[in-house]
Amino acid sequence: MxxxxxxxxxxxxxxxxxxxxxxxxPTDNEEHPLPLPNHFKLLNQIISSQAEEGQLLHAVESDSSATAKYFKIQNSKIQSLAQLIISAHPDATKxxxxxxxxxxxxxxxxxxxxxxxxxxxxxxxxxxxxxxxxxxxxxxxxxxxxxxxxxxxxxxxxxxxxxxxxxxxxxxxxxxxxxxxxxxxxxxxxxxx
Structure with missing residues (x-):
């Protein structure tokens, strides 16, 4: 076989x-030896939630393409703003x-x-x-x-x-x-x- x-x-x-x-x-309940700064973790949560929203947006798009487009634009703005905030943080260029x-x-x-x-x-x-x-x-x-x-x-x-x-x-x-x-x-x- x-x-x-x-x-x-x-x-x-x-x-x-x-x-x-x-x-x-490490075991499951131990913290990672190189923990990411909290602002990086927050951006990860935003990106993850946007991936989950993708399925919902697909359903909304079948009802109203204009509404779906509006939500896509809002998601893009939120992610761009979060990236801008992180890029200004000292950890971003360390x-x-x-x-x-x-x-x-x-x-x-x-x-x-x-x-x-x-x-x-x-x-x-x-x-x-x-x-x-x-x-x-x-x-x-x-x-x-x-x-x-x-x-x-x-x-x-x-x-x-x-x-x-x-x-x-x-x-x-x-x-x-x-x-x-x-x-x-x-x-x-x-x-x-």
Whole structure:
């Protein structure tokens, strides 16, 4: 009997990554070792509620397209305002953003600190520029050194992390992010950008 293996789509994106080594995964009632600031958590709640409202908006749209359009505009305003508030907060610029490659199961990126393969990490993953953020756990699958032309930077490592103990809600939010980024890339290709 063949084992069923699901293919996961991987996309390139921009994100802030904060890492901390941990010796073991915390229990369910322990706080994440790298807690996100409360304003990031509030924006996550707004984004999550908008995803839930999408189904309701679909039902409203069948009754009144004008009403549905009004609610979509209001949702967009709320999210834009929340992002503006976060972007003005000192925590928003404390860590540099970088290119990442993301799927529902893990993330690849570069870092200046070497960590052993198999080690566990607590991480914050904050997608830019909309500040969609996650408190996650991951295992180091690869950590490969490569040389750069800039000696001042020192060694750089390419990481491959696999998410562990990721909740369904976080996996769904990452999947939606990937889906929307794909749509955005297709739209840019159609427009020749």
């Amino acid at each position: 063949m084992s069923e293996q699901r293919e996961y789509i991987r996309i390139k994106d921009q994100a802030v990554i904060r890492l901390s080594s941990i010796s073991e995964l 860590f540099p953003e970088q290119k990442v490659s993301i799927s529902e199961t893990g993330v690849d990126f570069y870092n200046s600190i070497e960590r052993p393969v198999g080690s566990l990490l607590a991480l914050n993953l904050i997608f830019m520029p909309d500040y969609l953020s996650f408190e996650l756990y991951a295992k180091v699958i690869t950590c490969v050194s490569f040389s750069t032309d800039n000696e001042e930077l020192g060694p750089i490592y390419r990481y491959g992390l696999q998410f562990v103990n990721i909740g369904d809600q976080d996996r769904d939010r990452i999947a939606r992010r990937i889906f929307h980024k794909q749509l955005e890339e297709r739209r840019k290709q159609r427009l020749g950008q």
